[in-house]
Amino acid sequence: MRFIIYLFFLLVASTGTCSAAPDTVFDIIAPSSKGSELNLQLIEDYLESIGIKANIPENIYSDADPLYSNTDEFRAESLVKALTNQNSIAIWCTRGGRGASRLIPYLEKLPDDVKKKIAQNKGKKILMGFSDISVLHFYLQNRYDWGTLHSPMLDQIIDNKISQDSIDKLELLISGYRxxxxxxxxxxxxxxxxxxxxxxxxxxxxxxxxxxxxxxxxxxxxxxxxxxxxxxxxxxxxxxxxxxxxxxxxxxxxxxxxxxxxxxxxxxxxxxxxxxxxxxxxxxxxxxxxxxxxxxxxxxxxxxxxxxxxxxxxxxxxxxxxxxxxxxxxxx
Incomplete structure (x- = not known):
């Protein structure tokens, strides 16, 4: 099944449908529950098929904390790196679940210079996801007046849990066609x-x-x-x-x-x-x-x-x- 999905991504790439601008980079993070490690390569392939380079942290998933995708410290560090990365235009979460609220204390304690970098990315970068990611939507809107995107998770797309019409409309937005x-x-x-x-x-x-x-x-x-x-x-x-x-x-x-x-x-x-x-x-x-x-x-x-x-x-x-x-x- 995964091989069939991979071939589909290659077909989409060959048609050039909804391809993003060259050198478009998205940060991929897992601020909540653990997703499928088998999906990580498919996520990278999918994004590449629509012209997006995926920046996925090494060891994004770990058994260090069985309740979440990784330890609070690792998840918070990945989030902060994504929020301040000057080379990416979006942060897309692999899945929801639970645990995003545990990252808020880390965001509150950030040094002023890091908070300034996050503030400067207002309007230049979007956070993508829903469900447990609502926590981060609320926080970024309250603290930094960010515009964000309530959207499907990457694991849902890879696992064929989202309608093609939903994916098509999403790709039109993130590729800049709409x-x-x-x-x-x-x-x-x-x-x-x-x-x-x-x-x-x-x-x-x-x-x-x-x-x-x-x-x-x-x-x-x-x-x-x-x-x-x-x-x-x-x-x-x-x-x-x-x-x-x-x-x-x-x-x-x-x-x-x-x-x-x-x-x-x-x-x-x-x-x-x-x-x-x-x-x-x-x-x-x-x-x-x-x-x-x-x-x-x-x-x-x-x-x-x-x-x-x-x-x-x-x-x-x-x-x-x-x-x-x-x-x-x-x-x-």
Missing amino acids: NNIKFNLKIIDNGVEFADGILESKVVGGSISLIRASIGTCWQIDAKDKILFLEEVEPDPALLELSLEHLKQAHILDKVQAVIFGDILCANNDQLLELVKNKFAQSVNFPVFRLQGIGHARNNYPLPLNTRAVISHIRGNDFSMVVDMPVEWRRR
Whole structure:
């Protein structure tokens, strides 16, 4: 099977589809759980097939800490090197899982000159990933105002767990062929309208469980005057309702401009799940939307975060949203 995947990468490379600019370098890191060591060469081959050189740390995976991809120190060092690398334009995570939050104390204790280098890379470099990587999205947005990219993990692509349409749209963005991405939204009618049917803001968010985990920390999500995107794997709709209530009582939703529900994966409870979403929408004074295709399902389209986003009314309950990649990153 891996040989077939490898041949597919070679075929893509030969067609020249969505190839990045020459000398494009991505740092590959594993800040959370351990991925497949067998996939590392395939990751390198895949990126090469779309014109990207992979910079993968030696010994990226280790058994030194069985809970994570490597020790906290190694994972933090790899992350910092990637954040400050002047020769790369993106940091792509191999997989999620758990453990990214343990790196925050290391980032907080960095010398001022290193923090300055990270700050200088705002707009010039993006972090890619989702799920547990939400921790790092929140932190980089809060501390350095970085624009980042909620995207599939590399292991998911290699293991054929992501739809080809999702991969195609992702490659259009990271290769520079597209500077933005458009989504179709459905509003949950709660009587709230916005002026002229247009809302311009920035999108932040990700995993609901990680948003809750951020509360009270230095990386607590800041959704004020922004569009909050939510996705999760939550088998019990009642627990989702508790999570949403927690966000309200913890003031995470104060001054939010809108909420977008991405994919909330609920086992055989779709009707109850929709009830929870509708109850939530009726309890707040801002627009609430549904968006299919971003989260832990096979369709997982890329979503730029902390960048310009415009929601426009089309007709009835139908809206569109166009989200830009970071401006400086697009001009590279």
